[in-house]
Amino acid sequence: MLIIKNLHASVNGKEIIKGLDLQVKAGEVHAIMGPNGSGKSTLSAVLVGNPAFEVTEGEIIFEGKNLLEMPAEERSCAGIFLSFQYPVEIPGVSMVNFMRTAVNEHRKYKGEEPLSAGDFLKLMREKQAIVELDKNLINRSVNEGFSGGEKKRNEIFQMAMLEPKLAILDETDSGLDIDALRIVAQGVNCLKRPENATIVITHYQRLLDYIKPNIVHVLYNGRIIRTAGPELAMELEEKGYDWLKSEG
Amino acid sequence: MKQYIDFFNSCRKEIDEGCSPLLNSCREKAFETFRRVGFPAYKSENYQHIDIAGLLKEDFGFYLNRSSININPHRVFHCDVPNLNSHKHFAVNGHFVDDETQKDLPATVFSGSLNAFAEQYPVLFSKYYNRIASAKDDGLSAFNTAFVQDGYVLYVPENVVIEKTIQLTNISAGNINSLINRRMLFILESGSQAKLLVCDHAYDENPMTANTQVVEIFAGENAGFDFCELEESSPNTVRLTGNFVRQAASSQVRINSITLSNGTTRNNYTIDLAGEHAESYLYGMAIADSRQKIDNYTLINHLVPNCRCNELFKYILDDEAAGVFSGRIIVAKDAQKTEAYQSNRNLLGSRDCRMFSKPQLEIYADDVKCSHGMTTGQLDENTLFYICSRGIPKEEAVLLLKFAFTNDVIQGIRMEGLRDRLKLLIEKRFRGELVTCRGCGRVEN
Numbered sequence: 001m002l003i004i005k006n007l008h009a010s011v012n013g014k015e016i017i018k019g020l021d022l023q024v025k026a027g028e029v030h031a032i033m034g035p036n037g038s039g040k041s042t043l044s045a046v047l048v049g050n051p052a053f054e055v056t057e058g059e060i061i062f063e064g065k066n067l068l069e070m071p072a073e074e075r076s077c078a079g080i081f082l083s084f085q086y087p088v089e090i091p092g093v094s095m096v097n098f099m100r101t102a103v104n105e106h107r108k109y110k111g112e113e114p115l116s117a118g119d120f121l122k123l124m125r126e127k128q129a130i131v132e133l134d135k136n137l138i139n140r141s142v143n144e145g146f147s148g149g150e151k152k153r154n155e156i157f158q159m160a161m162l163e164p165k166l167a168i169l170d171e172t173d174s175g176l177d178i179d180a181l182r183i184v185a186q187g188v189n190c191l192k193r194p195e196n197a198t199i200v201i202t203h204y205q206r207l208l209d210y211i212k213p214n215i216v217h218v219l220y221n222g223r224i225i226r227t228a229g230p231e232l233a234m235e236l237e238e239k240g241y242d243w244l245k246s247e248g
Numbered sequence: 249m250k251q252y253i254d255f256f257n258s259c260r261k262e263i264d265e266g267c268s269p270l271l272n273s274c275r276e277k278a279f280e281t282f283r284r285v286g287f288p289a290y291k292s293e294n295y296q297h298i299d300i301a302g303l304l305k306e307d308f309g310f311y312l313n314r315s316s317i318n319i320n321p322h323r324v325f326h327c328d329v330p331n332l333n334s335h336k337h338f339a340v341n342g343h344f345v346d347d348e349t350q351k352d353l354p355a356t357v358f359s360g361s362l363n364a365f366a367e368q369y370p371v372l373f374s375k376y377y378n379r380i381a382s383a384k385d386d387g388l389s390a391f392n393t394a395f396v397q398d399g400y401v402l403y404v405p406e407n408v409v410i411e412k413t414i415q416l417t418n419i420s421a422g423n424i425n426s427l428i429n430r431r432m433l434f435i436l437e438s439g440s441q442a443k444l445l446v447c448d449h450a451y452d453e454n455p456m457t458a459n460t461q462v463v464e465i466f467a468g469e470n471a472g473f474d475f476c477e478l479e480e481s482s483p484n485t486v487r488l489t490g491n492f493v494r495q496a497a498s499s500q501v502r503i504n505s506i507t508l509s510n511g512t513t514r515n516n517y518t519i520d521l522a523g524e525h526a527e528s529y530l531y532g533m534a535i536a537d538s539r540q541k542i543d544n545y546t547l548i549n550h551l552v553p554n555c556r557c558n559e560l561f562k563y564i565l566d567d568e569a570a571g572v573f574s575g576r577i578i579v580a581k582d583a584q585k586t587e588a589y590q591s592n593r594n595l596l597g598s599r600d601c602r603m604f605s606k607p608q609l610e611i612y613a614d615d616v617k618c619s620h621g622m623t624t625g626q627l628d629e630n631t632l633f634y635i636c637s638r639g640i641p642k643e644e645a646v647l648l649l650k651f652a653f654t655n656d657v658i659q660g661i662r663m664e665g666l667r668d669r670l671k672l673l674i675e676k677r678f679r680g681e682l683v684t685c686r687g688c689g690r691v692e693n
Contacts, residue, residue: 048637052629076639088634092652101648102638109639141652158638 001026001063001197002166008057009046015056016042018222024166029198031208031233034219035241040201041085043219044170048082049075062166076102077109079165083155083172090142095154098142099124099161106162127160131187148175156187163191168199173207185210205237218244249286251307256394259310267397268366274378278393285387297572297604298514298543300388303486308427308458310395332665334415334445335359341420342430342459343398354408362399362431372403376435380492381462384518389490392429392462399431406468407439413663414442420450420457420485430461434475438468438496443476443663450481458486465492467499469523474662476504478670483538485511490518497523504661505532506670507542508677517546521555532561533657535677536569537597543572548588550579553613556587562657564650566597574606577620581612590620595627595653597646647678 002024009017016039024030034040045053047060049072060067067075090098103123104114115123128138131153143151152172159167169188173181188198188211200211208216208230216232217224218241226232226244236244256263256279264272290299335352337359338345344361353359358369366373381389400416420428436442450457467473479487487510493501507513519528534542548557563571573592594603607620627649635645654674661667 050633050637052633071642072633072636073639073641076637082637084634084637088628088631090631090635090649090652092655093635093648098635098638098648101640101644105639105641105644162638 003061004058005061006058007043007046007055007060009042009053009055011042011053016053016222017046019058020219020223022217022224024197024199026165026197027194028215029192029200029211029213031200031202031213031216031230032219032224033202033216033233033236035245036203038219039222040219041170044082044085044168044199044201047075047168048072048080073105074109076162076164077106081159081162081164081167083152083159083167083169085170085172085174087143087146087151087155089144089146091144093142095138095140095142096121096124099158102158103161123161128157130160130190131156132183133157149177149180152176152184153180153187156184156191160187160191165195166197166199167191168201169211170201171203172200173202173204181207182210205233208233220245249301249304252304252391252395253283255310263310263395263397266363268363270366270370270373270377271363271396275394278378278382278390281382281385281390282387282394285385285390287387287391294545294574296574297570298512298541300488300514303488303512304427304458306425306456308425308456310427332413332415332445332663332669334413337400337414337416339398339400339416339418339430341422341426342396342418342428344400352412353410353414356405356408357410358401358403359414360401362396362401362433365401365403365433369403372435376464376466377433378464380464380466380494380518380520381490384492386490386516388460388488388516389462389492392431392460392490396429396431396462399433401433401435402442402444403435404437404440404442404471406437408437409441410443412443413445413666415445415447417447417449420459420481422457423455425456427458427460430459432461432463434463434465434473436465436467436471436473436499439470440468441472443474445663445666446475446477448477448479448481448487450485456484456486457482459488461487461489463489463491465494465501467493467495467501467526469496469498471496471499473500474502474504476661476663476666477506479507479510479513480673481510483511483540487511487513487515489514490516493517493519493528495519495521495523495526495528498525499523500527500529502529502660502662503531504657505530505544506657507532507534507536508673510536510540510542512541514543515545517544517548519546519548519557520551521549521557522551524552524554526552526555528555528557529660530557530559530561531657531660533654534561534563534571535654535674536563536571537566537601539568541570541572543574545572545574546576548577550577550583550586550588550613552580553582553584553586555583557589559588559590560657560660561592562653563592563594563603564597564653565594565601565603568598568600570601571603573604573622574608575620576608576610577618579609579611579613579616579618583613584615586611586613586616586618588616588618592622593653594622594624595650596624597626597650647675650678651675 004022007020218226287301288295
């Protein structure tokens with residue numbers, strides 16, 4: 001589904017990703033772990049096409065298409081979704097309006113008619129139940145005045161609405177208490193399909209207790225320095241990253 | 249300026265013709281004021297960015313001969329603001345069009361032409377007409393008073409509450425360049441309430457039209473008045489308005505000033521909070537692109553203790569448009585417990601548009617709550633990216649954010665049907681579609 005080859009990316013002229021290779025197949029859950037500043041969030045930003053990040057070398061192929069040639073909105077419509085580490089507050093734009101516009105853009109991309117108001121509201125209700133998102137939040141402006149946990153839940157709600165093929169969760173666990181973490185993880189698991197894939201970016205093992213990865217990568221200094229099965233996450237939790245750094 | 253002085257001296261008979269003697273009796277003094285102070289000087293403190301005399305330099309023909317109007321607005325104009333159940337009035341080139349609307353209003357209310365008001369209520373006319381406007385020694389108001397031939401008056405007697413919104417549509421019509429003087433007088437006696445929407449339409453884009461407009465609002469004790477003015481005019485329109493408000497104790501006046509499309513606009517708002525516990529809300533929004541220019545000047549005088557004002561102006565500029573906001577709040581020495589808030593927020597969409605903002609607070613009392621602030625900037629890139637990352641193209645994302653920016657001003661309007669209608673008009677405006685309301689504006693003669 002996703003092939004990243006020799007990716008180099010920089011922000012403000014500083015190279016952060018330095019030759020990264022990664023392959024994700026349908027049905028897989030990948031965890032990307034690593035110490036602060038290793039390039040985890042940069043990788044997610046590059047994947048969704050944040051214009052602040054510049055790809056200087058390498059390629060990203062998503063379902064046979066050159067992802068780097070697609071603007072952010074097209075990547076979304078093609079099926080890539082990022083759950084932001086820091087979701088943005090948008091005063092004055094209601095969740096309903098925001099999601100209706102997004103969902104209908106996705107439908108347009110697929111050559112489908114826009115959803116009727118009734119069908120759309122039905123879809124909203126259905127999906128908000130998955131992440132137990134308070135229905136009052138749906139009627140408010142996007143993320144405005146939401147707590148940290150509500151913002152993260154709202155990310156997963158948007159994911160449920162847009163049904164991506166590849167979901168990238170960037171530190172979705174940060175700032176969540178245990179209950180919120182469980183609900184968010186349940187939401188993610190509930191949306192899991194054999195034809196979809198997930199990349200979970202996290203510092204901690206904790207989230208991986210709920211969202212079980214098939215493959216765990218360690219990202220350090222802009223490159224993947226180790227790839228192994230789920231047991232690697234346990235090992236990292238125990239030993240930290242230092243023992244791997246010499247290998248990087 | 250000279251052509252106007254000559255015109256006044258040589259054509260006094262034509263100016264007076266058809267007007268109430270009371271109205272005519274105010275001209276001489278106003279003319280003297282105008283001759284003395286002239287148009288406000290370009291680059292003077294309050295006119296840094298607009299050259300009034302320059303705008304009126306061209307020899308605009310005065311619009312005097314009212315018999316040439318051959319429009320029945322009720323027939324050709326159909327306001328399609330849905331759910332806005334209103335009493336509808338029209339003024340063509342400043343002249344009130346007599347109609348039957350008055351019949352739907354309570355019998356004691358006067359809602360009609362300035363000349364008719366002067367005839368029917370001479371005492372009230374003399375008590376209120378040109379009272380605040382003349383006191384300010386303002387050249388533009390004096391000019392208007394010297395030349396104005398008709399206008400609109402709303403008089404709501406004590407404790408009368410008019411539930412339904414009253415709507416006055418100003419129409420500029422004609423095939424030649426013209427200067428039109430418009431006048432409005434609103435008298436709300438104590439305990440009375442009314443809501444008024446004024447739509448300012450120009451429907452012929454070819455000739456140059458200059459409008460001067462003087463509005464005087466008297467709000468008695470406990471009176472409530474909502475005044476919403478919506479400008480949808482053309483690039484060839486010059487609009488110069490002076491709005492003067494005097495509020496008695498515990499009165500509430502809410503002014504919404506919306507500029508959707510225009511040429512060059514200058515709006516002056518002078519509000520005197522003259523009775524304790526009076527409240528004033530002034531919300532403005534201006535959308536301008538191409539080479540449009542919008543200049544709003546506001547002066548709020550807190551003359552007595554315990555009053556409150558809240559002022560918010562938002563500008564959305566693009567292309568080579570220019571926006572000016574000059575807001576001044578003066579809290580007098582003894583006006584303790586004043587609450588005064590002023591805010592100006594501006595969104596710039598291009599490199600060439602310009603915004604000039606001058607928020608000012610002058611506080612001479614020592615126990616007050618006041619704030620003022622101004623921001624001018626572009627849309628936030630992170631927010632834009634967040635929206636795009638959900639599959640929404642950048643142009644749509646920009647639109648969503650610009651629209652969101654207008655939200656709090658729209659929410660400040662207390663005429664329900666109008667709020668929804670405005671949302672639609674603003675969206676169309678941002679999409680570059682035809683701006684005028686369907687029904688209003690583009691009508692064949």
